[in-house]
Amino acid sequence: MTCLYSCFKKKGASPPRHTTEVDDVVSSIQNTTLYTYRELRIATENFTPANKIGEGGFGCVYKGSLKDGTVAAIKVLSADSRQGLREFLTEIKLIADIEHDNLVKLYGCCAEENHRILVYGYLENNSLAQTLLGGSHSSIQFSWPTRRKICIGVAQGLAFLHEEVQPHIVHRDIKASNILLDRDLMPKISDFGLAKLFPAHMTHISTRVAGTAGYLAPEYAIRGQLTRKADIYSFGVLLLEIVCGRANTNRRLPPEEQYLLERVWQMHVKGELVSLVDTSLNEDYDAEEACRYLKIGLLCTQNMPKLRPTMSTVVKMLRGEIDVNDDKISTPGLLSEFMGVRSDKDHKDKAKVKNSSYTDSAGSSKLEISSSSSAMATSHATMTFNSIYDRSN
Numbered sequence: 001m002t003c004l005y006s007c008f009k010k011k012g013a014s015p016p017r018h019t020t021e022v023d024d025v026v027s028s029i030q031n032t033t034l035y036t037y038r039e040l041r042i043a044t045e046n047f048t049p050a051n052k053i054g055e056g057g058f059g060c061v062y063k064g065s066l067k068d069g070t071v072a073a074i075k076v077l078s079a080d081s082r083q084g085l086r087e088f089l090t091e092i093k094l095i096a097d098i099e100h101d102n103l104v105k106l107y108g109c110c111a112e113e114n115h116r117i118l119v120y121g122y123l124e125n126n127s128l129a130q131t132l133l134g135g136s137h138s139s140i141q142f143s144w145p146t147r148r149k150i151c152i153g154v155a156q157g158l159a160f161l162h163e164e165v166q167p168h169i170v171h172r173d174i175k176a177s178n179i180l181l182d183r184d185l186m187p188k189i190s191d192f193g194l195a196k197l198f199p200a201h202m203t204h205i206s207t208r209v210a211g212t213a214g215y216l217a218p219e220y221a222i223r224g225q226l227t228r229k230a231d232i233y234s235f236g237v238l239l240l241e242i243v244c245g246r247a248n249t250n251r252r253l254p255p256e257e258q259y260l261l262e263r264v265w266q267m268h269v270k271g272e273l274v275s276l277v278d279t280s281l282n283e284d285y286d287a288e289e290a291c292r293y294l295k296i297g298l299l300c301t302q303n304m305p306k307l308r309p310t311m312s313t314v315v316k317m318l319r320g321e322i323d324v325n326d327d328k329i330s331t332p333g334l335l336s337e338f339m340g341v342r343s344d345k346d347h348k349d350k351a352k353v354k355n356s357s358y359t360d361s362a363g364s365s366k367l368e369i370s371s372s373s374s375a376m377a378t379s380h381a382t383m384t385f386n387s388i389y390d391r392s393n
């Protein structure tokens with residue numbers, strides 16, 4: 001493998017002996033840079049912890065300076081991702097060919113021996129998770145126009161993956177830490193196409209359920225039904241977070257306020273949505289627009305996947321080119337109900353809510369699961385996660 005790699009880099013050298021199959025893949029990714037491990041080791045100063053900028057389910061991310069001076073985010077995929085070279089390069093080619101202003105650029109990769117490393121453009125202003133939702137650590141002021149720009153940008157990036165890339169890509173992990181900001185606070189979605197790099201037995205999502213459950217559409221979390229509509233649900237939750245300036249789950253709040261989507265739904269029913277808009281905006285925002293954004297978030301998180309709008313429609317709604325019809329907003333899909341964490345009072349409130357869509361097939365499944373213990377519900381969900389990699393998009 002090292003031989004194959006080195007020869008690919010050194011264009012003048014005599015060709016190595018390797019399979020025609022791998023040859024085909026290597027020649028087809030010529031527009032993607034293949035980095036040597038040595039080069040990336042130098043770029044990151046031997047992967048020194050001082051250069052580590054984050055760690056997620058796929059491995060560690062380092063800031064590094066490449067030979068030509070370009071600053072990059074270098075993601076070392078965890079050791080378990082020993083995907084075959086051919087499979088790895090095939091997926092990389094797919095990702096590397098995708099370019100859009102609202103998607104993080106993949107510069108290239110390193111696939112030397114067992115190393116699987118991705119090299120991305122470095123985004124100066126970190127992720128929404130660390131800035132907007134990261135408490136007081138960030139000095140960035142998220143004004144209403146900035147938030148609007150971020151919401152529209154993320155929606156455009158996702159619409160591109162869903163509707164323009166052929167075959168379309170379901171991101172699978174839309175969340176605040178995968179929305180990175182450049183120096184002008186332009187949002188870029190990271191990690192698209194990444195879940196497919198991992199072999200089917202890997203369960204990184206199940207190990208992170210606690211952290212990301214708030215973004216997971218119930219039909220995906222419970223039954224593994226992975227479609228574009230699951231991404232649209234996650235986008236809806238993210239939209240609510242951006243407008244409200246808080247994370248979707250916050251266990252330090254009083255029980256009735258812990259789950260943002262539930263809270264937004266309750267306030268929508270009461271006609272008091274505006275009370276949820278981030279107070280750090282100091283009332284300096286367009287209230288009609290902010291409430292419209294919250295309603296779009298509710299449309300995206302409806303319990304029935306087919307009722308959720310497509311991302312291109314969402315872009316138009318955010319830009320104000322399509323009206324948002326209040327009467328069309330039906331009950332949200334709430335994973336917390338499956339997990340048995342809601343109180344009886346909440347259930348009674350829910351029964352009173354208008355536009356109920358609990359009679360659909362997803363609803364009957366929910367009733368069945370919420371009557372079981374939370375431990376059972378959790379293990380059921382985890383089993384489903386383990387099999388999602390078998391599904392195509």
Ligand SMILES: Nc1ncnc2c1ncn2[C@@H]1O[C@H](COP(=O)(O)OP(=O)(O)O)[C@@H](O)[C@H]1O
Pocket residue numbers: 053054055056057058059060061073075104120121122123124126127129130177178180190191
């Ligand atoms: N291209 C990038 N530019 C700047 N920072 C990045 C980049 N990619 C990732 N990061 C940082 O590294 C952290 C870890 O990323 P990742 O491994 O994808 O895990 P997660 O998305 O679950 O947080 C991110 O939260 C972000 O702060």
Ligand SMILES: [Mg+2]
Pocket residue numbers: 056177178190191
């Ligand atoms: Mg990420």
